[in-house]
Amino acid sequence: MTPAPPLALTMGDPAGIGGEITLAAWARLRAAGPAFVVLDDPRRLAGLAAGLGWDVPIAEVGGPEEAAAVFADRLPVMTLRLPVPAVPGRPDPANAPAVLGAIERAVALAQSGRAGGVVTNPISKATLYRSGFAFPGHTEFLGALTGTSAPPVMLLASPMLRVVPVTIHVSLRRALDMLSTAEIVRTGLALAAGLREGFGIDAPRIAVAGLNPHAGEEGAMGDEEGVLVVPAIEALRARGVDAFGPLPPDTMFTARARAGYDAALCLYHDQALIPIKTLDMDGGVNVTLGLPIIRTSPDHGTAFGIAGQGVADPSSLVAALRLAAEMAARRTKEPAAP
């Protein structure tokens, strides 16, 4: 089995906690890996480390190929200069070209096989929107960069729970309007394929959430279960997916209920993300399914309120790096069928 090349880690918003969790993740992983190269401004990373009193020597490298050799001793950085100096907690749309450039370069490295996968530090969506960024978040941007034919699917995974929202970054009102049987089926199929290919779960059990209290109470509290969700479950089952439900959303995340499925297919963003972040904010990882490359990310955001203080927990980033490396190793071992 050929070892997968180092991972490409993006800078995220340089005013957020991405820099310091990158430094801390390197310190945790330098001995045992997985190795990664970060696309960032080495001067700002060195300044951040110095300001925090952390001993993180930096190596400017030309590509992931050089990262593995230096990783045990120095943090490998592929240089991207920031247009304006980063101030912790104060995001500046002027730095958007570097933030987005890091994502574009990381994707190119993964597509060419030079990087084993892409791991992204958190971006500030509102700041990027102010600079003209036209995508809701990484998930949709990565779909466009890699030319996927269908919108990618967002999976949040932790050892305690895996969840997928059918609708992602839209208002709750719009999410309800967007829900359809076809979209639930499409997302469920992508989830089943992602669990097989990325996680080695051959026959995944997928619990499908209801939308309304008590999953509609036989239609008395809403008819979306009968009209949209039940037909979707039947269609998924007809396609060989072990999907079941709709389950009442308020009880489907108890420990006992979680033991009965490999992933929960949820109908909107917070129905999926509240349970996983409440259960395991530090161990949760965001995985994008349906891309030709591997992409993971910590489950949290930029945390501007604590940026630059050195108190941010790097555990979710470390988990994201480890999961990306595991998925890359699985791909190397089991190449996709032609």
Ligand SMILES: NC(=O)C1=CN([C@@H]2O[C@H](COP(=O)(O)OP(=O)(O)OC[C@H]3O[C@@H](n4cnc5c(N)ncnc54)[C@H](O)[C@@H]3O)[C@@H](O)[C@H]2O)C=CC1
């Ligand atoms: N993958 C990505 O790029 C993501 C980006 N975001 C973006 O992050 C920005 C802020 O979002 P929020 O909703 O405030 O969520 P957030 O995750 O940044 O912060 C929520 C709370 O958790 C704390 N927190 C987050 N990460 C932490 C860590 N590693 N260690 C210790 N405490 C931590 C924060 O201090 C805050 O109290 C938004 O612009 C959002 O779009 C949010 C989630 C994912």
Ligand SMILES: NCC(=O)COP(=O)(O)O
């Ligand atoms: N709430 C999850 C989140 O914001 C992650 O979005 P993305 O940037 O990974 O698409």
